[in-house]
Amino acid sequence: MAQVIRDPRDGRWLARWRDPSGHQRKRSVARKIDAQRWLDQALSDLHRGRYIDPAAAKAMTGDYAI
Numbered sequence: 001m002a003q004v005i006r007d008p009r010d011g012r013w014l015a016r017w018r019d020p021s022g023h024q025r026k027r028s029v030a031r032k033i034d035a036q037r038w039l040d041q042a043l044s045d046l047h048r049g050r051y052i053d054p055a056a057a058k059a060m061t062g063d064y065a066i
Contacts, residue, residue, distance in 0.1 A: 017043065
């Protein structure tokens with residue numbers, strides 16, 4: 001399931017999808033076309049096995065250093 005919808009709170013556009021573990025994720029952008037393009041790229045990466053969880057991408061290298 002993936003969709004682009006308007007956020008009723010602030011009028012921004014939400015790209016919503018489910019990651020490989022089944023959790024719903026979302027990204028908010030100002031324009032609908034940007035939300036659709038971002039969602040298309042994320043789904044493409046997901047199908048190709050190159051998906052990186054946006055929350056995991058924020059991890060600092062110091063978190064992994066000894």
